[in-house]
Amino acid sequence: MIKITTISLLLILTISSCTNFEKNEKTNSNLKLWYNQPAKKWTEALPIGNGRLGAMVFGGIKNERIQLNEESLWGGVQINNNNPGASKHLAEIQQLLLVGESSKARKLADKYLLGTPPRIRSYQTLGDLKLVFNNEYDSVSNYRRELDLSTGVTSVSYNCGGTSFSREMFASAVDNVIVIHLSSNKESQINVTVSLDRELDAVNKLISINTILMNGQIIDKDQPERGPFGKHMKFSSELKVLNDGGKLSSDNSNLIIEKANEVTLILTAATDYNIDILNFDRSIKPTEVCNKIIEKAVSNSYDNLKERHTANHSEIFNRVVLNLGNNSKIDLPTDERLDRVKNGDEDAELIELYFQYGRYLLMGSSRYPGVLPANLQGIWNQLIDAPWSSDYHTNINLQMNYWPAEVCNLPETVAPLTKYFTGLLIPGRVTAKEMYNSRGWTMHHVSDPFGRTGLMDGIGWGTSPLAGSWMSLTFWRHYQFTQDENYLREKAYPIMKEASQFILDFLIDDGKGRLVTVPSISPENMYINPLLKKNARITYAATIDIQIINELFDACIESATILGTDSELVSQMKKAMKMLPPVLIGKDGTIREWIEDYVEAEPGHRHMSHLFGLHPGTKITNDTPELFEAAKRTIEKRMASGGGHTGWSRAWIVNFYARLLDSEQAYQHLLALLRKSTLSNLFDSHPPFQIDGNFGGTAGIAEMLLQSHNNEIHILPAIPSEWQDGFIKGLKARGNFTVDIEWNEGELTKLKIKSGSGGICNIRYKNKTIQVKTAAGKHYTLNSNLDNNET
Numbered sequence: 001m002i003k004i005t006t007i008s009l010l011l012i013l014t015i016s017s018c019t020n021f022e023k024n025e026k027t028n029s030n031l032k033l034w035y036n037q038p039a040k041k042w043t044e045a046l047p048i049g050n051g052r053l054g055a056m057v058f059g060g061i062k063n064e065r066i067q068l069n070e071e072s073l074w075g076g077v078q079i080n081n082n083n084p085g086a087s088k089h090l091a092e093i094q095q096l097l098l099v100g101e102s103s104k105a106r107k108l109a110d111k112y113l114l115g116t117p118p119r120i121r122s123y124q125t126l127g128d129l130k131l132v133f134n135n136e137y138d139s140v141s142n143y144r145r146e147l148d149l150s151t152g153v154t155s156v157s158y159n160c161g162g163t164s165f166s167r168e169m170f171a172s173a174v175d176n177v178i179v180i181h182l183s184s185n186k187e188s189q190i191n192v193t194v195s196l197d198r199e200l201d202a203v204n205k206l207i208s209i210n211t212i213l214m215n216g217q218i219i220d221k222d223q224p225e226r227g228p229f230g231k232h233m234k235f236s237s238e239l240k241v242l243n244d245g246g247k248l249s250s251d252n253s254n255l256i257i258e259k260a261n262e263v264t265l266i267l268t269a270a271t272d273y274n275i276d277i278l279n280f281d282r283s284i285k286p287t288e289v290c291n292k293i294i295e296k297a298v299s300n301s302y303d304n305l306k307e308r309h310t311a312n313h314s315e316i317f318n319r320v321v322l323n324l325g326n327n328s329k330i331d332l333p334t335d336e337r338l339d340r341v342k343n344g345d346e347d348a349e350l351i352e353l354y355f356q357y358g359r360y361l362l363m364g365s366s367r368y369p370g371v372l373p374a375n376l377q378g379i380w381n382q383l384i385d386a387p388w389s390s391d392y393h394t395n396i397n398l399q400m401n402y403w404p405a406e407v408c409n410l411p412e413t414v415a416p417l418t419k420y421f422t423g424l425l426i427p428g429r430v431t432a433k434e435m436y437n438s439r440g441w442t443m444h445h446v447s448d449p450f451g452r453t454g455l456m457d458g459i460g461w462g463t464s465p466l467a468g469s470w471m472s473l474t475f476w477r478h479y480q481f482t483q484d485e486n487y488l489r490e491k492a493y494p495i496m497k498e499a500s501q502f503i504l505d506f507l508i509d510d511g512k513g514r515l516v517t518v519p520s521i522s523p524e525n526m527y528i529n530p531l532l533k534k535n536a537r538i539t540y541a542a543t544i545d546i547q548i549i550n551e552l553f554d555a556c557i558e559s560a561t562i563l564g565t566d567s568e569l570v571s572q573m574k575k576a577m578k579m580l581p582p583v584l585i586g587k588d589g590t591i592r593e594w595i596e597d598y599v600e601a602e603p604g605h606r607h608m609s610h611l612f613g614l615h616p617g618t619k620i621t622n623d624t625p626e627l628f629e630a631a632k633r634t635i636e637k638r639m640a641s642g643g644g645h646t647g648w649s650r651a652w653i654v655n656f657y658a659r660l661l662d663s664e665q666a667y668q669h670l671l672a673l674l675r676k677s678t679l680s681n682l683f684d685s686h687p688p689f690q691i692d693g694n695f696g697g698t699a700g701i702a703e704m705l706l707q708s709h710n711n712e713i714h715i716l717p718a719i720p721s722e723w724q725d726g727f728i729k730g731l732k733a734r735g736n737f738t739v740d741i742e743w744n745e746g747e748l749t750k751l752k753i754k755s756g757s758g759g760i761c762n763i764r765y766k767n768k769t770i771q772v773k774t775a776a777g778k779h780y781t782l783n784s785n786l787d788n789n790e791t
């Protein structure tokens with residue numbers, strides 16, 4: 001039983017005066033990934049990013065490869081890929097599914113629902129910046145490469161022939177460029193040849209004595225299943241080389257620097273993509289865009305560029321500080337520490353680093369000056385045709401990318417996602433109308449920057465017309481955390497409202513008085529159809545759909561109330577909710593994945609969509625004890641059958657166990673994420689590399705320390721015994737509260753809450769809950785008994 005007490009604001013505190021909060025919060029050394037050797041493979045290289053430009057730095061001694069990305073460099077073009085036969089055949093497909101004829105329905109759906117064309121094109125690499133150092137390399141010593149998460153600077157240093165060389169690189173959001181600085185401790189030692197290289201569709205030329213310009217246009221191949229071929233996205237990259245001392249010359253389009261004291265390279269890139277029309281726009285001249293950015297950047301000294309970058313990066317990054325104890329392993333290189341963990345060791349500080357790395361990666365792949373959200377690889381991709389096209393997958397992956405955004409105090413990373421989805425309403429409305437004869441907007445499980453919203457990748461994978469509704473909840477969450485009513489009115493609610501209108505029109509009566517979604521899948525799992533004794537994916541009213549609708553309608557109703565609008569829509573939603581099928585528990589005590597108690601064809605499947613209500617949804621909690629228990633059994637069954645084998649799937653399990661308040665299981669799965677699904681540069685491995693697991697893992701760690709989905713701020717809800725002493729500063733909770741927590745011997749010792757917007761704050765620690773009436777801008781300090789003091 002939880003005891004609720006409303007307490008006065010000025011209780012006397014008995015807290016020790018010198019706590020961990022005030023102590024030195026560790027040096028930056030635990031915010032560094034570092035290695036004793038250059039990267040041999042791309043997944044050993046270190047990422048930098050400013051939300052728009054990304055790079056993977058290998059740190060080679062003689063040959064440095066810096067693989068480059070620009071967020072909008074995608075193959076493809078805007079097209080309507082809605083199957084023209086959809087609305088005519090929808091009713092027939094629906095009726096077949098309602099009577100269990102999934103094979104017949106599937107045949108029709110393949111013909112009349114699947115998008116035309118059914119696949120998208122890929123996010124592409126921009127190419128490589130290559131540095132070839134023309135020194136003698138007989139005796140290299142003291143090599144080190146590192147990435148400092150708190151400054152966003154990656155560096156390489158080594159001694160060679162009696163000289164110390166160093167290289168620093170960063171992607172500046174303030175100046176919109178990638179900067180590389182080469183220096184040594186002696187004069188006239190830098191000898192380097194610089195080139196830009198792209199395997200396809202680009203040419204390089206020197207446009208001045210020290211400037212290389214790459215110009216290109218993607219020529220999409222003749223692959224009819226992916227869309228029209230031909231000359232599509234235009235792009236440019238400009239690189240200016242500034243040498244201090246020595247000689248600068250050229251050879252074709254390469255720049256040769258000899259005997260310089262220092263060299264600064266400044267690079268940018270641009271395409272003619274226009275987010276406002278979700279297409280390329282020939283009025284944008286990428287070369288001119290690059291030119292303007294470079295001319296502005298070069299008016300700064302290197303030190304100035306670095307200072308501006310570091311100040312901007314650190315202001316955002318340093319909002320959250322995590323300390324899970326000290327284990328003195330920070331003197332070992334990151335790959336060795338990871339190997340030790342893979343061999344059974346535990347390393348709390350590596351978990352800290354992994355947590356902060358997720359925050360770093362989200363900043364690097366989703367913020368201004370970028371306009372597009374973090375894709376399956378964030379912003380980092382070395383291929384012309386990436387795994388799963390490095391696309392926007394919306395049946396778990398894109399959602400997971402943004403799980404850490406709010407709680408980990410990075411609300412600005414949601415801006416590109418909001419912008420993109422605001423644009424997606426336009427093609428999404430066409431898909432709602434043309435495929436489902438519905439109002440509002442919809443999409444399916446995949447999209448690209450051109451806003452494809454038809455059904456893709458096959459009926460079995462792609463039949464997720466509620467994917468957009470799930471995505472809409474990300475914007476509601478942004479409001480819940482920030483309490484930004486203007487954002488709710490202008491951005492979130494329009495997306496949520498039209499997603500709800502789509503659902504209202506899409507729902508049909510199943511003949512038994514229930515409103516159901518048809519067609520539907522439980523991504524991407526198969527059930528055994530009892531009528532046909534065959535595996536099938538499409539059906540009606542998969543559990544996740546019902547859970548999404550309940551979550552979205554509740555959010556919409558609350559929003560409409562806050563905004564004082566749409567009373568008619570609110571009553572329609574209320575009425576519809578009463579007619580939805582309930583979420584049921586199956587014979588084996590698990591949550592039913594489908595509306596019938598079907599047998600799963602693959603009981604260890606990586607998706608666990610029927611647990612949406614537990615996480616990221618908010619409806620399965622301690623307050624629904626039967627479903628809570630069933631949720632536990634659902635994961636146990638998945639695990640017993642080999643579940644969690646992809647990085648993102650494992651990360652989701654960490655979040656599930658945190659929500660189930662099972663600290664030890666959450667911790668074990670976090671270890672498994674590091675042991676089985678983490679590469680030596682700490683990228684998540686699906687396999688291959690896919691970034692969602694990084695973001696899901698970071699969110700999971702936050703979820704173990706703080707939860708705020710159930711109308712209360714739950715402190716240390718799933719803290720494992722392995723994290724005996726520690727603190728976290730700067731996490732956010734719904735209601736716009738900033739929370740600092742400190743604990744010793746596994747017990748809360750001090751809690752500080754800053755109220756950003758005022759309002760009631762229910763605070764729970766273990767079985768005690770108190771209610772504090774807060775005022776905006778005030779701080780509340782509480783001790784282990786939740787006794788409270790306002791300052």
Ligand code: FUC
Nearest residue numbers: 388393397524606646686
């Ligand atoms: C979903 C997952 C796959 C992969 C792909 C990008 O389809 O089922 O495992 O993550 O997205």
